[in-house]
Every structure is written in structure tokens, then in C-alpha cells.
Amino acid sequence: MRVETQVFEGGFSDSVLNAQNVFRALMDAMANPGRIVDVSDLTTPPAPLTPLAASIAATLFDHDATVWCDRAISGSAAAVGWLKFHTGLELTGDTAEADFALISDVNAMPSLESFCRGTAEYPDRSTTLILQIDSFDGADVLTLEGPGIKETQSFSPSHLPRMFRDQWAANRAAFPRGVDLVFAAKGALAALPRTTRITKTEA
Amino acid sequence: MTDLATYNFAYLDEQTKRMIRRAILKAIAIPGYQVPFASREMPMPYGWGTGGVQVTAAVLGPDDTLKVIDQGADDTTNAVSIRAFFQKVANVRVTTKTSEATIIQTRHRIPEMQLQAGQTLVYQVPIPEPLRFLEPRETETRKMHALEEYGLMHVKLYEDIARHGHIATTYAYPVKVEGRYVMDPSPTPKFDNPKMHMSPALQLFGAGREKRIYAIPPYTEVVSLDFEDHPFEIQTFSQPCALCGAKGSYLDEVILDDKGGSMFVCSDTDFCEDRQAKGHRGALAPEAGTAEAAE
Amino acid sequence: MYVAVKGGEAAIRNAHKLLADRRRGDRDVPAIELNQIVEQMSLAVDRVMAEGSLYDPELAALAIKQARGDLIEAIFLVRAYRTTLQRFGYSTALETSKMQIERRISAAFKDLPGGQLLGPTFDYTHRLLDPELAEDGPVDAPEQRDEPEAFTPRVTDILGHDGMIEEDGEMPEGSVAGDLTREPLTFPLERDLRLQALARGDEGFLLGLAYSTQRGYARSHPFAGEIRIGEVDIELEVAELDFPLTLGTIRVTECQMVNQFKGSAKQPPQFTRGYGLVFGQSERKAMSMALCDRALRARELGEDITATAQDEEFVISHSDNVQSTGFVEHLKLPHYVDFQAELDLIRRMRAEHERKHQTGEEAKEAAE
Numbered sequence: 001m002r003v004e005t006q007v008f009e010g011g012f013s014d015s016v017l018n019a020q021n022v023f024r025a026l027m028d029a030m031a032n033p034g035r036i037v038d039v040s041d042l043t044t045p046p047a048p049l050t051p052l053a054a055s056i057a058a059t060l061f062d063h064d065a066t067v068w069c070d071r072a073i074s075g076s077a078a079a080v081g082w083l084k085f086h087t088g089l090e091l092t093g094d095t096a097e098a099d100f101a102l103i104s105d106v107n108a109m110p111s112l113e114s115f116c117r118g119t120a121e122y123p124d125r126s127t128t129l130i131l132q133i134d135s136f137d138g139a140d141v142l143t144l145e146g147p148g149i150k151e152t153q154s155f156s157p158s159h160l161p162r163m164f165r166d167q168w169a170a171n172r173a174a175f176p177r178g179v180d181l182v183f184a185a186k187g188a189l190a191a192l193p194r195t196t197r198i199t200k201t202e203a
Numbered sequence: 204m205t206d207l208a209t210y211n212f213a214y215l216d217e218q219t220k221r222m223i224r225r226a227i228l229k230a231i232a233i234p235g236y237q238v239p240f241a242s243r244e245m246p247m248p249y250g251w252g253t254g255g256v257q258v259t260a261a262v263l264g265p266d267d268t269l270k271v272i273d274q275g276a277d278d279t280t281n282a283v284s285i286r287a288f289f290q291k292v293a294n295v296r297v298t299t300k301t302s303e304a305t306i307i308q309t310r311h312r313i314p315e316m317q318l319q320a321g322q323t324l325v326y327q328v329p330i331p332e333p334l335r336f337l338e339p340r341e342t343e344t345r346k347m348h349a350l351e352e353y354g355l356m357h358v359k360l361y362e363d364i365a366r367h368g369h370i371a372t373t374y375a376y377p378v379k380v381e382g383r384y385v386m387d388p389s390p391t392p393k394f395d396n397p398k399m400h401m402s403p404a405l406q407l408f409g410a411g412r413e414k415r416i417y418a419i420p421p422y423t424e425v426v427s428l429d430f431e432d433h434p435f436e437i438q439t440f441s442q443p444c445a446l447c448g449a450k451g452s453y454l455d456e457v458i459l460d461d462k463g464g465s466m467f468v469c470s471d472t473d474f475c476e477d478r479q480a481k482g483h484r485g486a487l488a489p490e491a492g493t494a495e496a497a498e
Numbered sequence: 499m500y501v502a503v504k505g506g507e508a509a510i511r512n513a514h515k516l517l518a519d520r521r522r523g524d525r526d527v528p529a530i531e532l533n534q535i536v537e538q539m540s541l542a543v544d545r546v547m548a549e550g551s552l553y554d555p556e557l558a559a560l561a562i563k564q565a566r567g568d569l570i571e572a573i574f575l576v577r578a579y580r581t582t583l584q585r586f587g588y589s590t591a592l593e594t595s596k597m598q599i600e601r602r603i604s605a606a607f608k609d610l611p612g613g614q615l616l617g618p619t620f621d622y623t624h625r626l627l628d629p630e631l632a633e634d635g636p637v638d639a640p641e642q643r644d645e646p647e648a649f650t651p652r653v654t655d656i657l658g659h660d661g662m663i664e665e666d667g668e669m670p671e672g673s674v675a676g677d678l679t680r681e682p683l684t685f686p687l688e689r690d691l692r693l694q695a696l697a698r699g700d701e702g703f704l705l706g707l708a709y710s711t712q713r714g715y716a717r718s719h720p721f722a723g724e725i726r727i728g729e730v731d732i733e734l735e736v737a738e739l740d741f742p743l744t745l746g747t748i749r750v751t752e753c754q755m756v757n758q759f760k761g762s763a764k765q766p767p768q769f770t771r772g773y774g775l776v777f778g779q780s781e782r783k784a785m786s787m788a789l790c791d792r793a794l795r796a797r798e799l800g801e802d803i804t805a806t807a808q809d810e811e812f813v814i815s816h817s818d819n820v821q822s823t824g825f826v827e828h829l830k831l832p833h834y835v836d837f838q839a840e841l842d843l844i845r846r847m848r849a850e851h852e853r854k855h856q857t858g859e860e861a862k863e864a865a866e
């Protein structure tokens with residue numbers, strides 16, 4: 001397909017209801033950390049963007065959102081063009097000033113610490129990271145606790161940032177400052193807000 | 204003239220919804236923290252639920268069933284007006300039954316029935332800052348939250364005890380969320396505070412005029428501020444509801460005459476009607492079957 | 499037996515019906531038309547456009563008619579509509595020195611380039627009710643100026659040539675003007691956002707504050723350097739074009755106050771500025787805005803903050819009449835749940851009080 005066609009096509013078919021649908025999945029996920037929320041494919045973006053990550057982008061990004069994309073995405077003219085055309089986002093090369101980060105290669109991503117954690121007075125001015133992964137059938141099983149979780153919740157994404165438990169503990173320790181994570185797998189998403197504690201890891 | 208003014212689906216434009224949605228996600232991630240947002244003018248006045256309406260409008264979808272209450276009742280004029288607004292602009296299903304609602308927008312009450320997982324309670328908030336009446340400046344209160352400096356609040360509550368023998372705050376009673384942020388629960392009676400603690404429902408708070416959104420995720424610790432020698436306690440009523448006979452629900456006093464005659468009835472009208480439908484009767488209840496005649 | 503009151507829906511419906519009836523008034527009197535409001539109530543229309551932050555005389559007239567002439571209600575209607583509109587872009591800064599001037603006066607100079615033009619002002623009218631206006635009598639055509647309009651530099655630009663007045667405020671390189679309708683205000687504000695807030699602020703509130711500065715609460719020794727009213731072009735920069743596109747013209751009132759300033763270690767003594775700009779014709783608002791702007795620059799100019807008019811968080815938080823009227827009037831809404839909680843507490847406290855004073859003379863201490 002020609003780049004131009006890829007850029008202009010594949011957006012939401014119903015921008016109002018599709019966005020509402022994806023947002024409710026995100027809200028449900030953020031309110032219930034580690035819960036897997038199904039979302040059907042509503043976009044067909046160019047690679048390396050996945051349909052769900054692109055749907056999240058179309059739901060949350062606009063010209064008031066500053067977004068950092070990892071190398072695989074920012075290196076794809078079609079992917080960047082799609083994001084620009086369908087969301088109007090502001091791109092940044094600086095992880096520390098991003099409202100959102102869009103990451104297709106979780107193994108190669110920068111440390112959580114390099115993103116914006118907000119300030120003590122405005123902890124909301126922090127980065128929300130959107131991680132594209134394959135599935136929630138990963139080998140490692142994390143046990144989660146914290147607000148939104150009645151007792152415990154197990155969580156096993158197929159990909160996690162390197163040294164995740166340490167990185168996450170450091171993020172947790174900075175509370176109320178910190179980053180929040182959204183995992184976008186095929187057909188389902190889950191979230192880890194900064195309040196979530198990882199109490200156990202099993203391989 | 205009909206082309207003079209036209210409005211978008213669910214009233215808010217998509218850009219506004221995105222802005223509010225981003226704020227809601229942050230609010231959930233930082234329980235009890237007030238996220239500033241660029242609140243819009245709404246077609247109802249500031250102070251009449253514009254924050255709650257904006258949150259509801261950003262969240263609401265075609266699969267939702269909406270319930271709107273004011274003072275616990277579905278038929279108070281402002282509740283009727285807000286419900287009609289959403290029926291008009293979003294064509295959404297509405298209900299008065301707490302159990303059937305997916306989204307409940309409320310002013311001043313939390314329903315008596317325990318809310319369920321999957322339900323969202325949206326509060327209309329007039330003054331979101333619990334420290335506002337102790338320190339009117341936003342620049343100062345923001346610092347106090349950042350430094351977790353809540354001594355002033357305890358001093359105020361303790362001064363009440365010294366002067367009145369009681370904490371004299373009966374509604375909008377401050378809570379601490381997940382051990383970190385002191386939060387204003389909106390002007391609900393403190394009777395409702397315990398319902399916020401570990402609630403299975405998601406609680407969202409919208410303050411339109413003051414431009415703040417905050418949240419309590421499900422299963423989150425919400426503790427009313429108190430002292431060891433003066434523990435938090437809720438209001439109790441000496442008599443049951445005169446209509447449904449319920450004990451332990453929050454009651455409104457209805458004046459019956461000008462000679463001091465009054466009765467107490469449930470403020471949560473759905474709760475009360477549901478009990479009456481199940482055959483419960485209070486001292487002044489109409490006989491079964493005649494309630495419909497009311498106009 | 500007690501039967502609970504129902505019927506909120508019917509009550510609202512009937513109230514709105516009655517409102518519509520009262521709005522229309524006596525059906526034998528012809529209904530007022532929007533063009534009559536636009537033409538003959540034009541200063542009301544201007545106020546609704548200014549504080550409604552939407553330049554559209556016809557919509558403002560509709561709002562005034564719908565609001566039965568309640569201007570704050572009309573402003574609210576316009577705001578609630580404006581907020582739903584898509585934003586296409588931001589115009590370039592208005593070039594008021596190129597204004598098509600209808601009125602221009604300076605209280606600081608007797609004469610100056612471009613001259614003094616009184617224009618359509620109430621000034622020097624004797625405030626005597628005119629019974630002839632009760633009828634639709636003939637009105638003479640206004641005088642027309644013969645010579646072409648002279649270049650009319652702004653007084654502050656004239657003063658600026660020899661450094662007598664501070665430079666016009668420039669935004670730092672690369673900064674983008676804020677937009678208070680897009681981002682929540684966080685104090686302290688930069689002047690761009692502060693001026694936006696003042697421009698949509700309530701005329702009466704700003705008038706009162708401006709007056710207070712004249713009476714010694716943050717006195718600033720103001721001179722009305724210049725007031726000009728007229729039409730200016732709205733220009734938009736479009737990426738594909740190398741010249742700005744003119745979208746149309748709007749009428750505005752601009753006021754530049756010239757105020758005393760002692761100077762500091764870094765700066766020689768010079769005059770300072772207070773700025774007001776309002777949609778339509780409203781000198782009272784533009785002058786009040788300029789006085790408030792100057793008072794609110796206290797922090798920037800290193801002055802002591804001693805008066806209300808200098809207190810930015812106070813002034814800006816309470817200047818918006820749509821917010822103020824909403825919250826004041828919300829006290830009409832039912833509060834009986836909270837009232838019940840207070841009743842309960844007071845009863846309990848009174849009972850305790852009585853127990854304590856059972857033998858003494860009865861104390862009827864008024865609870866709060």
C-alpha cells in the first residue's frame with residue numbers, strides 16, 4: 001500500500017462512539033489494575049502500530065497532548081503520518097516532557113525513570129506509557145495489590161520493561177509522583193497505575 | 204434561524220471529552236488528588252452540577268443506564284433536569300433503580316444500597332478543596348497537599364471539640380484517601396462517609412466551577428479524619444422511616460404542620476420505594492396500592 | 499397517612515411554559531426582533547459579546563431576547579454555546595494603531611497627531627430624560643468627515659519615543675499566548691492570561707475594583723492616555739500563504755492608562771501602562787480593565803501588595819460573572835440533606851447544654 005493511503009485510512013469508523021468505547025476500557029483498566037479488558041479492533045494503522053495502541057492514541061491524543069514515540073514508530077513515516085493525521089498530536093523527542101509515550105519495542109525502551117513523573121504539586125503532569133505487547137499469557141506471573149484491587153490480582157503480560165520489579169518499586173516509592181502504564185495486547189488492554197504494588201513474582 | 208446554534212453529540216465536543224478523559228485517568232491513578240482540568244461552560248449554571256455533568260458526558264456511552272439523584276431523590280427538580288439533559292443530548296437509557304444503573308450522578312448523597320463492581324458514582328462537587336475554608340489561596344493549599352501538611356485540618360477539627368464538645372462538621376466531612384491525600388467527599392452528610400471506604404464501585408468527582416476532577420478507585424481505603432479520644436461517628440436517627448420503617452438509613456425531616464409536627468422519611472427515594480414494594484411499612488405509610496395516586 | 503410529593507418533571511415543564519409566557523409579555527405588543535436589539539440595544543449587545551467572549555451581534559441579540567434582557571443570563575447563554583465551537587486557529591495580535599477610528603480621546607494631551615474625536619459618546623450629554631424618544635421621531639444623519647483619515651498613532655507609542663513610558667510588554671521569544679478556555683488557570687498568572695480573564699470579567703466587579711484603586715487602595719496615579727473605539731481587522735496566518743488572511747473586522751474599545759512609577763535601581767523613573775481591550779463599545783469596561791491590569795502588575799513591578807485590586811488570585815477567581823452567579827444562585831437548590839445533618843447536631847448540642855445547666859437559669863445560647 002502507498003504510504004499516503006496508509007496515513008489517511010484506517011481511523012475510527014465512528015469517532016464519537018469508538019472513542020467512548022476505548023476510553024471506557026481504559027478507565028475500567030486503570031480503576032482495576034491488572035484486569036484484562038477486551039477491546040475489539042477499531043483501527044487499521046500501519047505497522048509497527050497495532051490496532052489497539054492506535055485506537056488508544058485516537059482516543060487520548062490531540063494537539064494538546066505531547067507524545068514521545070520509540071524508534072520503531074518514529075522511524076516509520078507511515079506510522080507517524082497516521083498518528084499526525086488521525087490525532088493531531090504534538091511529537092517530542094524528549095521523554096521527560098512527554099504526556100504520553102508510545103512504545104512498540106518494550107525490550108528496548110528507556111527506563112521508567114527517564115519519563116516525566118510530574119511534580120509534588122502537580123503529580124498529574126506525568127507521562128502515561130502505552131506499551132504494545134503480544135498477550136497477557138506471559139511466563140512471569142506478577143501478584144498485584146493496591147487501590148482498585150480487592151485482595152490480589154495476578155498479571156502476566158508477555159513483555160515487561162527490563163528489571164521491571166526494581167523500576168516499578170522506584171516508581172512506587174516516588175508516589176504521588178510517578179508514571180502510569182497501559183499495556184496494549186492483541187484485542188485486550190490492562191493498566192498499572194502508579195499506586196499498584198507488586199508483591200510477588202513467579203516464573 | 205434554526206441554523207443559528209447547533210450542538211454536538213453528548214453536548215461536549217470530542218476535544219473537550221479527550222481533555223476530561225485524560226484528567227479522569229490521572230485522577231484514578233492518584234486517588235484523592237485534585238486534577239486541574241479546563242472545565243467548560245455548560246448549559247446549566249456553575250454550582251448546579253457542571254462538574255458532574257462534564258464527567259458523566261465524557262464517560263457515558265450507548266450501553267449505559269443512567270440514574271441521577273439530588274439529596275438522594277430521583278425526582279428533585281435539579282435531578283430531573285440533569286436526567287432530561289442526558290436523555291436529550293445522548294439519548295441514554297435512564298432509571299431510578301440504583302441496582303440497574305451503570306452510572307449514577309449524585310448531589311449530596313450516596314445511595315443506601317451497597318454499590319456493585321462495575322458501577323460508577325459521579326459526584327457533583329461545589330468546593331473540591333478540603334482546606335479551602337482554612338486557607339483560601341490555591342497557591343497555599345496546593346503546597347500543603349504536596350508536603351502532606353494537614354496539621355491545620357486537625358487543629359480546626361480539634362477546636363470544634365474544645366468549643367462544642369463535638370466535631371461540628373456534619374457534612375463534607377474530610378477523609379484521607381489511601382493514607383495520602385486529604386479529600387473533600389462533596390457535601391454528603393458524614394453518615395455516607397463509611398460507604399466510600401473499600402467501595403466496589405468507581406467514584407469520580409467533578410467540580411466544574413473550580414475546574415477539578417478527582418477519583419477514588421474501587422477497593423480503596425477512605426478514612427474519615429478523627430482523634431483517638433473523639434473517634435469519627437455518624438449521625439443516628441431515633442426513629443425509623445415513617446414510610447418504609449427502615450432503620451439505619453439517612454432520613455429527611457418533613458414538616459407536617461406549623462405546630463412542630465414532623466416526620467422522618469428516607470432521603471434515598473429508590474431505597475424507600477423498593478422497601479415499600481416489598482411490603483415494609485412505616486407508621487405513616489399509605490396502604491399498599493395507593494402510593495401511585497400521588498401527584 | 500402521608501403521600502410523598504412527586505412531580506418534579508411536571509413542575510419544571512410548567513415553570514418553563516410560564517417563563518415563555520412572561521418572556522413574550524402582552525401578545526398585543528409586537529414581538530421584539532433581533533435586528534431591533536442589534537441596532538437599538540447595541541451597547542447591551544456589546545456587553546454580552548464581550549463577557550460572553552464571542553463576537554456575534556445576532557447571537558448576542560438572541561441571547562438577550564431569550565434572557566428577557568437579563569444580561570448576565572444572556573452572557574451565560576452565549577458562553578455555553580461558544581464552548582461547543584470548534585477552534586480553527588488563533589488570529590495574529592490586533593493592530594489597533596491601524597484602527598478605523600470612530601472615537602479617540604486622550605486626557606493626557608490637549609492635541610496630538612490624528613486629533614481628538616469625540617465620536618458617539620454619552621459624555622457631555624445632559625442626563626435629562628428625553629420624552630421624544632418615547633416616539634419613533636426622525637433622526638438626522640450624522641456628520642461625515644471630509645478629509646481622509648489621518649494616521650493616528652497610539653499615545654503610548656508617542657510617549658515611547660523618548661523612553662518616558664515603559665516598553666510595550668513583549669512575550670518572551672517563542673512563547674505562545676495562553677488560552678484560559680483550554681487550560682485551567684494556575685496562579686500566579688502571566689499577563690496574557692490575566693488580560694484574557696479581565697476581558698471576559700464582569701463589568702460591575704471590575705468597575706468597583708478600579709474605583710477602589712482611585713480611592714487609595716493601591717493608588718496608581720492614572721491618566722487616560724488614550725481611549726479609542728473603532729474597527730480593526732482580524733488576521734490569520736495560514737501555512738500556505740506568505741501574507742496574513744483578513745477574516746473580517748470587529749469593533750473594539752481600547753484603553754491605555756498611563757500611570758506613575760518611581761523607578762528602581764535598574765530602571766529610571768518612567769510611566770507604566772495599564773491595558774484594556776473589550777469587544778464593541780464599552781469605555782467603562784475598558785478603563786476598569788486597564789486600571790485593574792495596572793494594579794495587578796504590582797508583583798511584576800516590585801510594588802507592595804496591600805490592596806484587594808492587586809491580589810491576583812482574589813481578583814481573577816471572582817471576576818467571572820457566569821461562575822459567580824451560578825454559585826451564588828445554587829443556594830436555591832435543595833440542601834435539605836445537609837441541613838438535616840446540621841439540625842441534628844444542633845439539637846444534640848442543645849440537649850447536652852440543657853443537661854449541663856439544668857439547675858441554673860436556662861441558657862438560650864444561639865447556636866451558630
